[in-house]
Amino acid sequence: MTTGTGDETRPFVVPCARLRFDAPWRWLVAGWRDYRRAPGLSLLFGVVIALLSLAISWLGWKMGRFALLATLLSGFVFVAPLLCVGLYCVSRGLERGRTPKLRDSFVLACRVVGQAGIFALGQGVIILLWARAGMMLSAFFPLDGEGASALWEYLAIGSAIGAVFAWLTFAISAFSLPMIADRDVDMVTAGVSSVNAVLRNKGVMALWGLLLLALTVLGFATALLGLVVIMPWLAYSAWHAYRETLDASSWPELG
Numbered sequence: 001m002t003t004g005t006g007d008e009t010r011p012f013v014v015p016c017a018r019l020r021f022d023a024p025w026r027w028l029v030a031g032w033r034d035y036r037r038a039p040g041l042s043l044l045f046g047v048v049i050a051l052l053s054l055a056i057s058w059l060g061w062k063m064g065r066f067a068l069l070a071t072l073l074s075g076f077v078f079v080a081p082l083l084c085v086g087l088y089c090v091s092r093g094l095e096r097g098r099t100p101k102l103r104d105s106f107v108l109a110c111r112v113v114g115q116a117g118i119f120a121l122g123q124g125v126i127i128l129l130w131a132r133a134g135m136m137l138s139a140f141f142p143l144d145g146e147g148a149s150a151l152w153e154y155l156a157i158g159s160a161i162g163a164v165f166a167w168l169t170f171a172i173s174a175f176s177l178p179m180i181a182d183r184d185v186d187m188v189t190a191g192v193s194s195v196n197a198v199l200r201n202k203g204v205m206a207l208w209g210l211l212l213l214a215l216t217v218l219g220f221a222t223a224l225l226g227l228v229v230i231m232p233w234l235a236y237s238a239w240h241a242y243r244e245t246l247d248a249s250s251w252p253e254l255g
Contacts, residue, residue: 014179014193015247019204023244024211031237034091035229038100045087045235046228052079054224081116081177082109087235088181095243108181111254115180118187119173126169133161170209171198178242183251197245208241 035042086105093100109116175197176190198205212234219226 010250012189012192013196014185014189014251016193016197016200016245017247019201019245021204021207023204023241024208027208027237027241027244028211028233030240031091031233031235034094034236034239035233037094038090041090041100041102041105042087042232042236043228044102045083045090046230046232049083049231050224050227053220053227057224081119082113084177084235084238085109085112085116085181087232088178088239090232091236091239092182108254112180115187115190116177119177119180119191122172122187122191123169126165129165133165170205170212171195174198174205174208174238175242175246178239179246179248181239182242182254183248184254185248185251193246201245 086109089105089108090100093104098104172191172194175194176187179185179190179193180187215230215234219230
């Protein structure tokens with residue numbers, strides 16, 4: 001399927017490569033190399049991410065109100081894509097032989113704020129649907145002391161529902177944000193292309209998702225201190241994952 005813009009015709013879905021199982025390890029190595037080449041900027045972004053995570057965790061724990069926590073999470077869902085775009089700008093600059101600067105990351109984040117907002121809105125809807133599905137599960141399968149079998153049934157169904165929403169979130173975000181930070185492309189095309197690439201590389205992307213999860217859990221397990229290093233590292237790795245997986249050459253580069 002193609003879309004036309006004047007004399008220009010592009011595919012609706014960005015072409016993707018067939019990945020080998022060693023690809024995620026290459027992405028992590030390349031991401032770590034970028035971190036070492038721009039340590040100061042990486043630490044700055046990492047500290048900001050860790051402080052935001054700490055603030056949300058502390059307020060959620062202190063207030064204990066679902067509405068407040070949902071509001072905070074919604075705000076973080078909007079801010080997080082812009083932080084990611086800023087980090088992708090670092091890898092993008094290094095790839096082009098330039099010295100990354102905070103100003104460049106800020107300018108790029110401002111340029112794509114509209115598309116990042118669409119991404120954040122979509123993720124917010126998924127989070128709300130996820131939360132609603134959890135409420136419905138509790139309503140249809142209440143835990144009222146009926147024994148271990150009821151508990152296991154509840155956990156199995158809950159895990160299956162959670163896995164569907166987690167997969168959808170991962171599939172949309174895997175390559176879409178790096179693409180909008182690199183090319184003049186709309187978020188719908190980027191999101192659909194990301195899902196398509198994940199579906200065509202299910203095994204490799206499952207491994208990649210598990211690595212992302214494991215490293216993120218490690219960051220939280222270190223009282224959030226590990227996030228200072230892990231989050232920028234994973235963002236740089238995600239940039240290299242996008243560059244290796246999607247061929248977005250038909251779309252103009254962002255200046």
